[in-house]
Amino acid sequence: MVGDLSAGERQRVEIIRCLLQNPQLLIMDEPTSVLTPQEVDILFRTLRQLRSEGKSILYISHKLEEIRAICENATVLRLGKVVGRADPRQESARSLAEMMVGQSLHVPTRERLAPGRPLLAVRDLTLAPQSAFGTALKGITLTVHAGEILGIGGVAGNGQDELLAALSGEVRAPAGAIEMDGQKVGAYGPTARRALGLLCAPEERLGHAAAPDMSLTENALLTGAWREKLVSRGFVSYAKARDFAERVILRFDVRTPGPGVAARALSGGNLQKFVIGREILQKPTVLVVNQPTWGVDASAAAAIRQALLDLAHNGAAVVVISQDLDELLEVADHFAALNGGRLSAPRPVPGLTMDQIGLMLGGAEGEPHAAA
Amino acid sequence: MLRLEKRPSPSQAWNYATPVLAVLLTMIAGGILFAILGKNPFEAIRLIFWDPLFSEQFGSYSRPQLLIKAGPLILIACGLAIGFRAGIWNIGAEGQYIVGALCAAAVALWFFPAESVLVFPLMIVAGALGGWAWAMIPAILKTRFNTNEILVSLLLVYVAEKLLAAAATGFLRNPDGAGFPGSRNINQYPSAANLELIPNTGLHWGGVAAFAAVLFTYVMLQRHILGFHVRLAGQAPRAARFAGVAPARLVLICLGLGGAFAGMAGMFEVAGPARLISIDFNAGYGFTAIIVAFLGRLHPVGIVLAGLLLALTYIGGELAQFMLSIPAAAIQVFQGMLLFFLLALDVLSNYRIRLALPGRTSEAK
Numbered sequence: 139m140v141g142d143l144s145a146g147e148r149q150r151v152e153i154i155r156c157l158l159q160n161p162q163l164l165i166m167d168e169p170t171s172v173l174t175p176q177e178v179d180i181l182f183r184t185l186r187q188l189r190s191e192g193k194s195i196l197y198i199s200h201k202l203e204e205i206r207a208i209c210e211n212a213t214v215l216r217l218g219k220v221v222g223r224a225d226p227r228q229e230s231a232r233s234l235a236e237m238m239v240g241q242s243l244h245v246p247t248r249e250r251l252a253p254g255r256p257l258l259a260v261r262d263l264t265l266a267p268q269s270a271f272g273t274a275l276k277g278i279t280l281t282v283h284a285g286e287i288l289g290i291g292g293v294a295g296n297g298q299d300e301l302l303a304a305l306s307g308e309v310r311a312p313a314g315a316i317e318m319d320g321q322k323v324g325a326y327g328p329t330a331r332r333a334l335g336l337l338c339a340p341e342e343r344l345g346h347a348a349a350p351d352m353s354l355t356e357n358a359l360l361t362g363a364w365r366e367k368l369v370s371r372g373f374v375s376y377a378k379a380r381d382f383a384e385r386v387i388l389r390f391d392v393r394t395p396g397p398g399v400a401a402r403a404l405s406g407g408n409l410q411k412f413v414i415g416r417e418i419l420q421k422p423t424v425l426v427v428n429q430p431t432w433g434v435d436a437s438a439a440a441a442i443r444q445a446l447l448d449l450a451h452n453g454a455a456v457v458v459i460s461q462d463l464d465e466l467l468e469v470a471d472h473f474a475a476l477n478g479g480r481l482s483a484p485r486p487v488p489g490l491t492m493d494q495i496g497l498m499l500g501g502a503e504g505e506p507h508a509a510a
Numbered sequence: 511m512l513r514l515e516k517r518p519s520p521s522q523a524w525n526y527a528t529p530v531l532a533v534l535l536t537m538i539a540g541g542i543l544f545a546i547l548g549k550n551p552f553e554a555i556r557l558i559f560w561d562p563l564f565s566e567q568f569g570s571y572s573r574p575q576l577l578i579k580a581g582p583l584i585l586i587a588c589g590l591a592i593g594f595r596a597g598i599w600n601i602g603a604e605g606q607y608i609v610g611a612l613c614a615a616a617v618a619l620w621f622f623p624a625e626s627v628l629v630f631p632l633m634i635v636a637g638a639l640g641g642w643a644w645a646m647i648p649a650i651l652k653t654r655f656n657t658n659e660i661l662v663s664l665l666l667v668y669v670a671e672k673l674l675a676a677a678a679t680g681f682l683r684n685p686d687g688a689g690f691p692g693s694r695n696i697n698q699y700p701s702a703a704n705l706e707l708i709p710n711t712g713l714h715w716g717g718v719a720a721f722a723a724v725l726f727t728y729v730m731l732q733r734h735i736l737g738f739h740v741r742l743a744g745q746a747p748r749a750a751r752f753a754g755v756a757p758a759r760l761v762l763i764c765l766g767l768g769g770a771f772a773g774m775a776g777m778f779e780v781a782g783p784a785r786l787i788s789i790d791f792n793a794g795y796g797f798t799a800i801i802v803a804f805l806g807r808l809h810p811v812g813i814v815l816a817g818l819l820l821a822l823t824y825i826g827g828e829l830a831q832f833m834l835s836i837p838a839a840a841i842q843v844f845q846g847m848l849l850f851f852l853l854a855l856d857v858l859s860n861y862r863i864r865l866a867l868p869g870r871t872s873e874a875k
Contacts, residue, residue, distance in 0.1 A: 349750075351745050351746075352746075372734055
């Protein structure tokens with residue numbers, strides 16, 4: 139059954155189904171989002187083969203290195219309008235990105251710090267899936283120190299959502315499986331974990347991180363209720379909640395008429411800035427984000443990454459779960475891969491090659507690395 | 511061709527306009543119904559909506575009836591609205607109302623004929639507890655075994671009706687009643703009677719409780735974190751879980767509140783206007799309160815207006831039945847149409863209708 143395959147395998151089934159029909163024009167929209175680098179290589183070889191046979195390929199992607207690698211002609215879209223055409227082989231990824239956002243790009247920077255004490259420790263976390271097509275977590279072990287960013291890569295559907303749910307407290311774990319700053323928090327719910335400074339931003343913005351039909355004020359209250367003291371003796375101060383929402387909007391440059399607007403009226407990128415900003419402004423001790431820049435334009439993505447780097451620089455432990463390897467290599471100090479609900483041993487990012495990453499993503503990791 | 515287009519944000523204007531529009535459409539459709547039945551539609555509509563309040567002939571009787579009938583509707587609807595906001599569908603308020611009345615009556619009859627100021631408050635507590643306990647059945651079944659609360663709460667109404675019949679003819683029957691079904695007249699037992707507080711207004715303690723329930727619901731939904739969690743769970747269950755809302759706890763709270771409010775309404779009714787436990791004690795308030803809750807937009811202030819309006823259809827319906835010999839079922843059809851039109855029109859809050867001509871694409875937003 140296709141349903142039993144991994145997300146990457148499912149994607150390959152779909153691509154092969156297209157290729158089998160002997161197409162004259164092949165249109166692909168973000169085909170590599172759930173493929174490992176090795177699988178991407180295989181796909182690109184196939185696409186080049188098709189090209190040499192005289193077929194046309196329309197390739198839609200936000201991964202600029204891929205565009206540069208296989209395309210001869212690029213059309214840049216912004217908000218549904220054509221804003222430029224280029225030969226991607228003549229451009230750098232950066233110049234393409236700037237064409238996309240229409241302004242010069244800020245490249246996130248920071249100085250690397252010596253890691254502090256361990257703030258988040260997960261030990262042998264094993265959880266059954268909550269839904270029929272969910273992924274079981276198997277023996278997840280990780281440690282994140284103060285000032286450190288741990289990047290967790292992996293092809294979609296390998297346990298990212300489940301790991302976030304287990305860390306946020308939406309799904310309870312055995313008490314000792316998750317420790318925060320030395321305190322066992324596995325059995326705590328989301329509210330108790332937030333009180334201790336463990337904050338999360340899930341991948342799905344509408345419906346999970348934010349309530350679509352509620353205003354930004356109410357969405358600010360959604361996770362900020364206790365830490366920002368928006369509630370006293372059970373009663374909500376909507377004035378304070380609006381104030382908090384306005385601070386998030388201002389600090390993270392969320393483009394919206396105001397905090398009274400419904401979350402669903404915001405563009406994906408703006409809502410993402412709001413969702414991430416809402417957690418960062420609460421000064422987390424540990425922040426866990428899943429796909430922090432998914433579907434976000436390049437300048438907003440850079441702003442979000444910079445905010446994550448700043449947060450770590452100020453002594454927080456940060457876990458970034460992402461399918462965007464470039465993003466992980468840019469922000470993370472250590473890299474680990476999720477495969478079939480198992481997490482590889484984390485490795486330091488400096489010196490890590492794409493080949494090694496590909497093997498880790500595929501589950502064929504090398505000898506266990508001494509815990510960072 | 512007509513096409514529905516989702517609005518970026520729900521329309522506030524339509525949110526307020528649809529209940530009014532639904533009432534107007536119900537009047538038109540009801541008028542057509544009455545015309546088909548061979549009655550003068552204008553006279554019938556006037557009898558239902560105008561005469562109970564403003565005619566000299568009927569007004570003096572009908573006006574106090576307005577508060578008497580609106581009280582339980584508003585009280586029950588407030589409890590239901592909290593649950594409906596959370597996406598917890600308690601359809602069995604009628605049963606909780608009956609069980610509340612039975613428990614309150616049992617307390618009164620237990621103390622009869624002793625006089626004490628404690629009897630009445632104890633009856634209120636018993637009524638609330640009875641309704642609460644009846645609502646806990648679907649609540650616990652839902653949280654433990656994931657049963658559907660709509661079905662369980664609805665079917666328990668019929669169980670409650672059997673209990674009511676058993677009480678009226680058996681364990682609560684008036685021992686001095688020559689074997690006729692029905693309990694003692696609680697309204698004539700001074701310690702337990704729920705009397706009119708201000709003469710000729712129809713205001714009894716149930717009206718006061720309804721007013722308190724409106725305030726409570728308003729404060730809870732608009733100002734309290736629990737109300738925020740209720741709304742969040744109804745709109746985005748996953749986000750609610752992320753925010754730290756425990757779904758099972760919410761089910762217990764919402765069904766419990768709905769049951770307690772309905773049980774209290776039953777208590778005020780049996781000690782007041784209904785006077786005693788009889789086989790036909792329940793008048794469908796528990797079901798009509800569902801319409802009240804939705805017509806009032808699940809908002810306490812809206813519920814007050816909707817409660818008064820549906821109370822009017824009860825009184826006007828009786829009047830029309832009496833004056834024009836319209837069948838009793840017609841008024842239920844009337845109430846049903848109201849809910850139907852309201853739910854149908856609700857689509858306008860979230861969607862706008864676009865006229866899409868063939869061969870022409872609609873302009874961009």
